[in-house]
Amino acid sequence: MRQAGRFLPEYRALRATTPDFISFCMTPGKAAEATLQPVRRFPFDAAIVFADILLIPRALGQEVWFEVGEGPRLGVLPESEVLEAAIEGVAQALAPVGETLSLVREELEVERALIGFAGAPWTVLTYMIEGRSSDRSRAKSMAYTDPDRIARYIDVLVEATARYLVMQVDAGAQALQIFESWAEGLSEPLFQRLVIQPHQKLIARVRALGVEAPIIGFPRGGGALVNRYADEVQVDGVALDTQVTLEQGRAIQAQRCIQGALDPLLLRAGGAELDRRVEELLEAWSAGPYVFNLGHGILPDTPMFHVKQVVERVTGKMAQL
Amino acid sequence: MRQAGRFLPEYRALRATTPDFISFCMTPGKAAEATLQPVRRFPFDAAIVFADILLIPRALGQEVWFEVGEGPRLGVLPESEVLEAAIEGVAQALAPVGETLSLVREELEVERALIGFAGAPWTVLTYMIEGRSSDRSRAKSMAYTDPDRIARYIDVLVEATARYLVMQVDAGAQALQIFESWAEGLSEPLFQRLVIQPHQKLIARVRALGVEAPIIGFPRGGGALVNRYADEVQVDGVALDTQVTLEQGRAIQAQRCIQGALDPLLLRAGGAELDRRVEELLEAWSAGPYVFNLGHGILPDTPMFHVKQVVERVTGKMAQL
Numbered sequence: 338m339r340q341a342g343r344f345l346p347e348y349r350a351l352r353a354t355t356p357d358f359i360s361f362c363m364t365p366g367k368a369a370e371a372t373l374q375p376v377r378r379f380p381f382d383a384a385i386v387f388a389d390i391l392l393i394p395r396a397l398g399q400e401v402w403f404e405v406g407e408g409p410r411l412g413v414l415p416e417s418e419v420l421e422a423a424i425e426g427v428a429q430a431l432a433p434v435g436e437t438l439s440l441v442r443e444e445l446e447v448e449r450a451l452i453g454f455a456g457a458p459w460t461v462l463t464y465m466i467e468g469r470s471s472d473r474s475r476a477k478s479m480a481y482t483d484p485d486r487i488a489r490y491i492d493v494l495v496e497a498t499a500r501y502l503v504m505q506v507d508a509g510a511q512a513l514q515i516f517e518s519w520a521e522g523l524s525e526p527l528f529q530r531l532v533i534q535p536h537q538k539l540i541a542r543v544r545a546l547g548v549e550a551p552i553i554g555f556p557r558g559g560g561a562l563v564n565r566y567a568d569e570v571q572v573d574g575v576a577l578d579t580q581v582t583l584e585q586g587r588a589i590q591a592q593r594c595i596q597g598a599l600d601p602l603l604l605r606a607g608g609a610e611l612d613r614r615v616e617e618l619l620e621a622w623s624a625g626p627y628v629f630n631l632g633h634g635i636l637p638d639t640p641m642f643h644v645k646q647v648v649e650r651v652t653g654k655m656a657q658l
Numbered sequence: 659m660r661q662a663g664r665f666l667p668e669y670r671a672l673r674a675t676t677p678d679f680i681s682f683c684m685t686p687g688k689a690a691e692a693t694l695q696p697v698r699r700f701p702f703d704a705a706i707v708f709a710d711i712l713l714i715p716r717a718l719g720q721e722v723w724f725e726v727g728e729g730p731r732l733g734v735l736p737e738s739e740v741l742e743a744a745i746e747g748v749a750q751a752l753a754p755v756g757e758t759l760s761l762v763r764e765e766l767e768v769e770r771a772l773i774g775f776a777g778a779p780w781t782v783l784t785y786m787i788e789g790r791s792s793d794r795s796r797a798k799s800m801a802y803t804d805p806d807r808i809a810r811y812i813d814v815l816v817e818a819t820a821r822y823l824v825m826q827v828d829a830g831a832q833a834l835q836i837f838e839s840w841a842e843g844l845s846e847p848l849f850q851r852l853v854i855q856p857h858q859k860l861i862a863r864v865r866a867l868g869v870e871a872p873i874i875g876f877p878r879g880g881g882a883l884v885n886r887y888a889d890e891v892q893v894d895g896v897a898l899d900t901q902v903t904l905e906q907g908r909a910i911q912a913q914r915c916i917q918g919a920l921d922p923l924l925l926r927a928g929g930a931e932l933d934r935r936v937e938e939l940l941e942a943w944s945a946g947p948y949v950f951n952l953g954h955g956i957l958p959d960t961p962m963f964h965v966k967q968v969v970e971r972v973t974g975k976m977a978q979l
Contacts, residue, residue, distance in 0.1 A: 474923060481927035521842075522879070524900045524921045524953075526935065558843070560881025561903050579845045582882050600845045602795060606802035614847065632845075 341385055342374045344639040358403040362389050365436035372441045376449060378641070379648050382628075383450040383512070384441060386505070388434050390456025390516060393497055394465050396430035397423045411468045417489040420497075427497045428504040435508030442509030453510030455501055457517035457554075458494035458539065459531040465490070473519055480527055491535050499542035506548050514553040514576065515539065520566075521558025528562045536570045553596060557633070561585075567593050579632035583621040590625030597630045599647075605636045607643040615647055619654045662706055663695045665960040679724040683710050686757035693762045697770060699962070700969050703949075704771040704833070705762060707826070709755050711777025711837055714818055715786050717751035718744045732789045738810040741818075748818045749825040756829030763830030773874075774831030776822055778838035779815035779860065780852040786811070794840055801848055812856050820863035827869050835874040835897065836860065841887075842879025849883045857891045874917060878954070882906075888914050900953035904942040911946030918951045920968075926957045928964040936968055940975045 342348035351370055355361040362368055371387040391409055395401040397420045400412030428435075434453075442451050466476040480487045502513050520532050536554055543552065555576035556566045567575045567589040574594040577586060579601070586595050598618055603611050619629065629651045635644075663669035672691055676682040683689055692708040712730055716722040718741045721733030749756075763772050787797040801808045823834050841853050857875055864873065876897035877887045888896045888910040895915040898907060900922070907916050919939055924932050940950065950972045956965075 478923050478927060481921075481924050481931055482929070484931070522899075522901055524924070524935075525903050526931075526938075527921075528901075558881075560879075560901050561884070561906050562901070563882070565903070578843075580843055580849075580881050580883070582846050582886070585882050598845075600798075600802075600848075602799050603802050603845070606799055608803070610802055610805070610847075614845075617847075 341387070341635065342371050343637045344635050344641065344644070345374055345378065348374050356405075358389070359392075359395065359401065362387065362392060363433045365433050365440055368434075368437040369440035369444070372437065373444060376445065379644060380652070381449070381648070383452050384445055385452040385454060385514070386434065386438050386441065386510065388437070388454070390454075390461055390518070391464060392431055392434065393427070393456065393461055393494065393501060396427045396501075397493070397497055399465055408470045409464060411464055414465050414468075417486070417493050420490070420493045424493065424497050424500065428500050431501055431504065434501075435504050438505055438508040438510050450511045451509055452512045452514055452553075453502065453505030453508075454514040454516060455498045455505075457515050457532070458491045458498060458535040460517050460519045461494055461498075462487070462490050463519050473522070477523070477527065480531060484530070487531075491531070492538075495535055495538045495542060499539055499546060502539075502543050503546045503548055506550050510550065512551045512553065513543070513548070514555060515572075517554065517556045517559075519558065520556040520562070523559075523562075525562065528559065528565075532556055532559070532562075533566060533569050536566070536572070540571050551594075553594075555597075564588055574626075574628065576630070577632060581632070583617070586622050586627070587625070590622060590627070594626035594628065595622060596628035598632045599630065601631050601633050601636050601639070604631065604643055604647065605639040607640065607646065611643065611647065612650060615650050616654065619651065662708070662956065663692050664958045665956050665962065665965070666695050666699065669695050677726075679710070680713075680716065680722065683708065683713060684754045686754050686761055689755070689758040690761035690765070693758065694765060697766065700965060701973070702770070702969075704773050705766055706773040706775060706835070707755065707759050707762065707831065709758070709775070711775075711782055711839070712785060713752055713755065714748070714777065714782055714815065714822060717748045717822075718814070718818055720786055729791045730785060732785055735786050735789075738807070738814050741811070741814045745814065745818050745821065749821050752822055752825065755822075756825050759826055759829040759831050771832045772830055773833045773835055774823065774826030774829075775835040775837060776819045776826075778836050778853070778875075779812045779819060779856040781838050781840045782815055782819075783808070783811050784840050794843070798844070798848065801852060805851070808852075812852070813859075816856055816859045816863060820860055820867060823860075823864050824867045824869055827871050831871065833872045833874065834864070834869070835876060836893075838875070838877045838880075840879070841877040841883070842881075844880075844883075846883065849880065849886075853877055853880070853883075854887060854890050857887070857893070861892050872915075874915075876918070885909055895947075895949065897951070898953060902953070904938070907943050907948070908946070911943060911948070915947035915949065916943065917949035919953045920951065922952050922954050922957050922960070925952065925964055925968065926960045928961065928967070932964065932968065933971060936971050937975065940972065 368387040372384050376384045391401045463473045463476040551573035553574035554572040557578045575589050577597040689708040693705050697705045712722045723731050784794045784797040872894035874895035875893040878899045896910050898918040910916050
């Protein structure tokens, strides 16, 4: 996750050497270094490859660039047939991400896991349709007015993403995470059609291509629908956002590993409330599998001391349990 | 709700006569006309007063204005003591909204209800802290770093809002709705502290001041926490956003009336999917009390024909049930 190291001064120094964000992601030596920086500082159990969810549309032929201080911009959306013709070349186009994974896997201690990832089809498609960060209303409207067209795009993204994820495992990823950053605000019928069904297809396809690594799904902002997601999608783990309830987590633990939930704003704020919340999460979910993590990306101005404080508290608590 | 009439040409013509939005809200003749326009066109069971949730901070002394095409802007946030001193004058400062209600009540048929409303304390406070529409991260951070300060502001807003709502009932409102537009993305502890507790206090205070009218709470974006809200807040009705599940609605119906849920994007899109969804909502919730409504404000470019189509379908269906 490209946000992983952005609270570190050494990350900011490294990023400054290649100002263009896409070029940075596609330079394996630098992306590998950015992946390793947080795990050098802290005894995290895993590292997540430094990359971006918009590398997929770029590999399929849609123009993608980043405006400094504003975020991503995408060119005109090609027809789905045009994108479909590019699927064959996706793994090759994204080979630098594979090289990053191989470099990291060589250097990372054997007891630490390396996680690969991709954006989920719907989330990636929202950027492809809107051309930038947005409230997704154009994309959602199109899901209502032109469901067949949306389905064609989703199918292309399912196949391209499956191949990308398989390539990541071949290159050294030991677990995969699927980021549905925009599960938020979808009605129940749209959530079924745009989140649950595409995730089911994507996972089936990745498994059919021979991948056995655990897969974590992250339906961020899914609200009460996160339980349905956990019921119906054959993921090994469900990453939880900051809004999830303790009760939801417990219900999901009955069938899946859970991960996440700590509010990055609270990690940045620190203090006694942070300590209390960390204890609360660990205790509430101690009866089942729980990977302690944030519910969303770390904020750039998070004091490193707070990260240290949480890591020590979690490690100490886990030793007690 | 100021969004109620914005799909109507007669609303746009009326609004053009007073370009300044706050002035428009504070001109009873025009605000009453805007309130009545949608109910003249369609056989809705109720009208909601035309006003804005940011009239409260303005009445408390914080500067509020609207930038055309951009949305609200607020001046420097006064200290809570300064705002507190202004509570006494709130009902007087907002008397034009009372006049609007009285004018509407005179003209509205007796069988149609008139709804008053206010923004919930947390939602209003996010605008007061951020100074504009935002991702609320400054306000949420402050809730973690300076909980006492946030609590003081919330308490001021609870009292000011209670008096504003009582004034609305005195002026002719027969039901009240509390809009928590930004319940979205709050962690469980923040939701308890910033949504549930202030709503409990606000409702207790409004009841203590003698109001018997039904009160509808709208914890928009509350996800799975909407059920907790319905359990713990003594509202008569719970308005549901577009993301709520049919199952959540049924669970809430066991103790409260529910309202809302239709996606405004689907109303704008129209077609067979709109018809299917309307049927689905009506059938799923036919065993308990359900006020058919949108899950969020109507979009300005919604075809009037779609509104007509839905009203006819709902009326026809209700006749069958």
